[in-house]
Amino acid sequence: MGQIKVSEFITLDGVIGAPTFTFDHPFTDAMGEAMGRLTTGGSEAILFGRTTWEESGPAWTSRDMADDPGAPFFNDTPKYVVSASRTDADGWAHSSLLGGYDAATLREFKDGVAGGIYCYGSGTLVRAMLADGLVDELHLWLYPVAVGDGPKLFPEGTRSTLRLGGSESFDNGVVHLTYTP
Template sequence: MGTIKVHEFTTIDGVIDTPTWTFGYEFTPGMSDALGTVTGSCTAILLGRTTYEMFAPAWSSRTVEDDPGAPFFNDTPKYVVSSTLEQADWNNSSVLGGYDTESIRKFKDGVDGGIYISGSATLVRALIADGLVDELHLFVYPVALGTGLRLFPEGTPKTTMTLVGSQAFDNGVVQLTYGPGTSD
């Protein structure tokens, strides 16, 4: 049975929108190691359509010389949750169809290892609501934007998670790792 491991870059006010705001902060070796720890245990990548359409052209031409993460993104089997995308052309990619809780449970049960997700806000929100996220890795940047797409927008039902790890980096970014919460 697979474990779903979500990775998000976020601001201190919870914005996860296209993270161009991260450019002012050097991606440190410690951050690279932490992200490598998350991806190193993953044997599949699960993405929403929008993130897939951003990642495919960005990663497909990168090599390990360009970015140490390129082999993971290019060689690992990728699965896209989408009701509109008919085919996925990026190496080792396939479309699972629209979001369905039971289909995702079956997919998760069929994966031996971790299932990495990055971005994919709509998908991640649904997975959290359905109790399917095993690890939530938030890289919190020391900036507030005031507006933008949030992982937990206003009106989201109460969500409880358990802090299972934290790490601070030299550039002011903090990694917070959460697991499933306890029932109220």
Template sequence: MGIIKVHEFTTVDGVIDAPMWTLDYEFTDQMGAAIGGFMGSCTTILLGRTTYQEFAPAWSTRTAEDDPGAPFFNETPKYVVSSTLKDEDADWNNSTVLGAYDADTIRRFKAETEGDIYISGSGTLVRALIADGLVDELHLFVYPVALGGGARLFPEGTAKTALKLVGNEAIDNGVLHVTYVPAEAAQA
């Protein structure tokens, strides 16, 4: 059974929307090692439609020489949660459409997956997974900038979500990597 590991770039005020603000901060070897550290056990990628459609053209043409993460993104099986995409629309190598979001489908998917499941971005999907108690690890890379507006991981009106800090690391570019698990899982 796989566990779901979510990776989000966020501002200090919780904005995850189109992270162009990350370009002001160098992507360092230390940051790459931090991301690679939790991606290493992942054998599957799960994405929402919007992130899939942004990642496919960006990653499909990259090689290991361009970016050490390219083989992971291009060779790993990818599953897309979408009510509008069909399998024939998912033309990035090793991609399959799971269909519209359904918590029971995701539970079965987790149970049937060998290795862990990686999610990056995919805000709508991640919010649904958190609400349904399906996220096992939440890796936030908190950038030292506040935007004052934009899509947030936990928008106003979100139900209380108790988390337990299980890791933190200051990255050499000023970013903070914090890892949370559901509070009830930490007590088990």
């Protein structure tokens, strides 16, 4: 059975959308190593919401190992898109459409994957999976900024209790927090 491991760049005030807030805190080698453990170190599939898949495809397909050591993972790993509005997953190699969000379908999908299932961005999908208990690990890359407005990981009124599974801090002020249900 696969484990869904969600990764989100997040601000101190809980915003996850349009992570331009990351620009003032350049990605460090240590962050790259931590991300590598999460992606290439045990993920057999990538799960996307429609918007993140559509935005990520052009960015990753134009990169190779020389540009970004993560490029082979993102380009060569099987990708699965949750979308009720798309009719195909053409345009980015190794992509398949799972259809609209359905918790039972995602549980069946998890059962069919032997290792980790990496998911990043995809706020609408992640919020639904968190509500349905489908997320096995939540990796928050907490940036030391507050932006005030934007989509939040946990919408107002959400109550959730998670257990801290690990933490590490980086020289640029970012903290990587791992939570489990």
